[in-house]
Amino acid sequence: MTEVQLRVNGVDVRHEVPDETLLVEFLRETLRLTGTHVGCDTSQCGACTINLDGVSVKSCTVLAAQASGGTVTTVEGLRAGEDAPLHPVQHAFIQCHGLQCGFCTPGMIMSVDFYLRRPPKLDEESICHALEGNICRCTGYVNIIEAVRHAAHDMYPAPAGATMERSQS
Ligand code: FES
Ligand code: FES
Helix, strand or coil: CEEEEEEECCEEEEEEECCCCEHHHHHHHHCCCCCCCCCCCCCCCCCCEEEECCEEEECCCCEHHHHCCCEEECHHHCCCCCCCCCCHHHHHHHHCCCCCCCCCHHHHHHHHHHHCCCCCCCCHHHHHHHCCCCCCCCCCCHHHHHHHHHHHHHHCCCCCCCCCCCCCC
């Protein structure tokens, strides 16, 4: 057994779990944060994507013990509280119909949140590159790409006619 301490969605947690516990298992089974999904056994689908210490991570690829001491945000923690407005990325997925069955959506939203933490490039190739670790079986991606653009324009309102480019620093 190993003790895992994490700050998850702004709350400090500490639990003893078997050494081999994956971070996604810790989130779903120990903390009951079931918004983070498991869609594969091969680290390919991205349904388990969370943010660990400021970086987008597939939580099925990390042991809970490896993450111990870190700060995690899951899809449940994206907005400020239960009564707070939806995060712009969540709102954009609804507005643009960026989901059908919704299974991929939490991971997709976490990856988009990470992509939009800096002013993004919004051409299709750049967005597809940013989301290449996330698989959606339903939507054909068209509305997901639109949701990324919608959220970006909400988060980085630009003067009319300006082109949004990711900063190079
Ligand atoms: S569950 Fe599929 S990549 Fe993690
Ligand atoms: S909405 Fe069904 S897998 Fe993406």
